Amino acid sequence: MYDLTAAELIQRLVFALAxxxxxGLERGWRARAxxxxxxxxxxxxxxxxxxLGGVWGAIARQFADHxxxxxxxxxxxxxxxxxxxxxxxxxxxxxxxxxxxxxxxMLSFALGAYSVVGEETxxxxxAVATASILALKESLHExxxxxxxxxxxxxxVLLVMSFIFLPALPDKAIDRWGAINPYELWLMTVLIAAxxxxxxxxxKLIGYRRGVAVAGLAGGLASSTAATAAMSRLAHERPEAIxxxxxxxxxxxxxxxxxxxxxxxxxxPGFGLRLAAPLISMALVYLIAGGVLMRRHGPAREEAxxxxxxxxxxxxxAVLKFGALLAVVMILAKVATNLxxxxxxxxxxxxxxxADVDAMSLAMARHGAAEIGVAPAALAVLLAIxxxxxxxxxxxxxxxGRSMGLRFAATSALAMAAGGAALFLVPAIDGL
Numbered sequence: 167m168y169d170l171t172a173a174e175l176i177q178r179l180v181f182a183l184a185x186x187x188x189x190g191l192e193r194g195w196r197a198r199a200x201x202x203x204x205x206x207x208x209x210x211x212x213x214x215x216x217x218l219g220g221v222w223g224a225i226a227r228q229f230a231d232h233x234x235x236x237x238x239x240x241x242x243x244x245x246x247x248x249x250x251x252x253x254x255x256x257x258x259x260x261x262x263x264x265x266x267x268x269x270x271x272m273l274s275f276a277l278g279a280y281s282v283v284g285e286e287t288x289x290x291x292x293a294v295a296t297a298s299i300l301a302l303k304e305s306l307h308e309x310x311x312x313x314x315x316x317x318x319x320x321x322x323v324l325l326v327m328s329f330i331f332l333p334a335l336p337d338k339a340i341d342r343w344g345a346i347n348p349y350e351l352w353l354m355t356v357l358i359a360a361x362x363x364x365x366x367x368x369x370k371l372i373g374y375r376r377g378v379a380v381a382g383l384a385g386g387l388a389s390s391t392a393a394t395a396a397m398s399r400l401a402h403e404r405p406e407a408i409x410x411x412x413x414x415x416x417x418x419x420x421x422x423x424x425x426x427x428x429x430x431x432x433x434x435p436g437f438g439l440r441l442a443a444p445l446i447s448m449a450l451v452y453l454i455a456g457g458v459l460m461r462r463h464g465p466a467r468e469e470a471x472x473x474x475x476x477x478x479x480x481x482x483x484a485v486l487k488f489g490a491l492l493a494v495v496m497i498l499a500k501v502a503t504n505l506x507x508x509x510x511x512x513x514x515x516x517x518x519x520x521a522d523v524d525a526m527s528l529a530m531a532r533h534g535a536a537e538i539g540v541a542p543a544a545l546a547v548l549l550a551i552x553x554x555x556x557x558x559x560x561x562x563x564x565x566x567g568r569s570m571g572l573r574f575a576a577t578s579a580l581a582m583a584a585g586g587a588a589l590f591l592v593p594a595i596d597g598l
Contacts, residue, residue, distance in 0.1 A: 169227070179220045181286040182278035185293040186216025189274050192300045193267065212274050218245065219278030227283050238279060246272050270300060320480040328356050345500035345533060346493055354532075355489040357429060358524050362388050363480045365421075379460055382414035386421030393418035394558045394574070398566030405567070412573040413459035415562060419578070420452030422551070423585075426527050430547075434531035440544050443592035444585035448551075451581040459573065492525045499529035500537070508542040512549055519550030520557045526550040548589060552582050 170178070190212025222241045226234035249271045257263060273296050281289035299306075337349040365387025378397075385393030397415035401408050423445035431438035478484070495518050502510030511534055518526045527547050534543035555578045563571025 170224075175224060175282070178282045178286055179217065179224070181281040181290065182220030182223075183213055183217045185277045185281060185289060186213035186274045188293050188297050189216070189270055189300070192297045193270060212271065215245070215249075215271055216274040216278030216281075219275035219280075220282045223279035223282030226279070238283075242272075242275060242279070245275055266300070266303075270296065316481065317478055320478055320482055323482050324356065324359065324480055324485065327352070332356075341497065343497055343500045343504070345496045350532065351489065351493055351496070354433065354528050355485060355492060357432065358488060358492075358528075359480055359485050361425060361429060363478075365389070366478060366480075378410050378414035379417050379456065382417035382456075383421055385414075386418030387425060390418045390422045390425075391554070391558060391561075394562055395565060398562045398570055398574075401566035401570040405569070408566075408569050409459045409462055409573070411566070412570055413456040415570075415574055416452050416456040416459065416577050419555070419558070419581075420449045420456060422523070423449040423452075426523060426547070426551070429524065430527055430531050433528060434535060437531045437535045437540055437543065440540050441547060441589075443588040444544075444548060447588040448581040448585040451584045452577060455577040455580065488522075488525070491522060492528060495525040495529045496532065499526070500533050503534060503537040508538045508546075511538055511542060511546040515546040515549035516553045519553030523547075523550050523554045544589060548582075548585055551585070555582060 187209065190209040193212060194209035219242075222238050226238035228234065229237065246268070250268055253265075253268050253271075273292070277289045277292050277296070280292075332349065332352055335348040335352060337347065339345065339347050365384055382393055382397065385396070394415045397411045397418070401411040404411070427438055427442060427445045430441060495514070498514055498518070499511065502514045506513070511530070515526050515530075527550065530543040530547050534546060537543075538546075559571065559575040559578055562574040566574075
C-alpha cells in the first residue's frame, strides 16, 4: 500500500520539477547564446531530469520492501552514464574540459528523487545552494585568485584546530582560580578571529573603491585600532583631506560598539543585553559625527588611496597571541574580582583596555557578571572601552597631527559620555 496520497505525491513531484527548473535556470542563462541542440542540457532538460528523479523516487518508495532503493540506484547510474556521454561529445566538439554540468545534472536527479523519498524542504535547500554556487562561478574564481597562500594556510590550520583539536580539549577549569577552561578559551579565541577576519575580507573586497566611509566601517570590524592608525597616518600625509580621513577613523570606531555587543551576545546574552544601550549609543554618536564631517568635506573628494595595511587576523601566531592575552586577562579578572570586587575589575578594565577591548569584554561576560554582578561588570567593560579610546585618541593626535587628534578626541568624548549616560539612565531589562 502506498504511504502517500495522490495529492501528496503530486505536490512532491511539483517540488522535484521546481528544483530542476531552478538549477536549469542558471545553466540555461549561461548557455543562452548557444543554438538549440548545441548544448548537453538547458532549462527543460534540468527540469525533466529532476522530475525523472522524483518519479523514480516515487517508484522506490512504493516498492521499498521489494528492492525499490536498488532500482533507484540503478536508474541513477544509467542516467549519469547517459549524461556523461552527451557531455563528453560536447567537450570534444568545443575542445574544453569541465565536469560542473555533469555534477549539476546528477544533483538535479538526486535532489528530485530526495524530494519524494525524503524531506522536500531539505531538497529545496540543496537546490538553492546548488544554483547559488553555480551562479557565483566568476566571483569564487576571482576570490581564489586573490587569496594568498598564507591566508589559505591560516584558515586551514584554524579549521584543523577548531574541528579536530577543539573536541579533544577538556571542557572544565584547569587552573586553581577556576578561570581557564581550555575548550571555552579556544572557542572564544576563534570567535574573535572569525569576526576580525570578516572585516579583513571586507577591506580586501571593498578597498577604497567605494570611499573612505565604507572602508572605515569595514576596517573597524577587523580592527578599529589599525583603521584609526591608518587614517591618522594618511591624514599626516594629506592634510587637505583631514576631515574625510577623520570621518573614516570615526566610522571605524562606530563599529566597535556593535562588534563587542555581537560577541557578548553570543557568549552571554543577558550580559550583552545590559550593554546594548550604551554600546549602541556610542555607535550612533560616532556615526552622526562621521556623517557631519563627511558632509562638510564633500563627496567629490572622498576617494583616497588605500592605507589599511592590516594583517591577516587568522594568522596562527596572531590567534595564539590573542588566546594568551585572553587567558591572562581571564585569570587577572578572576583574581581581581575575588580580592577587590568591583574596584579590581574597574582597574583591570582601565589597564587591559589600553591593548585590547575584546579580552576584557569576554572575561566579564564569562566570569565577571557572575562574580560582581551584571551592572559592575558592564561598567568594567565600558572602562576598558574608555581606556582603549583614550589610547587611540593619543595615537591619532601623534600620528595625524593636532587637527586629526582634536576631531577624533572630541567625537570620542561625546560617544563615551553618551555610553555612560545610557548605562546609568536606561533601565535594566528583566532585572539585569
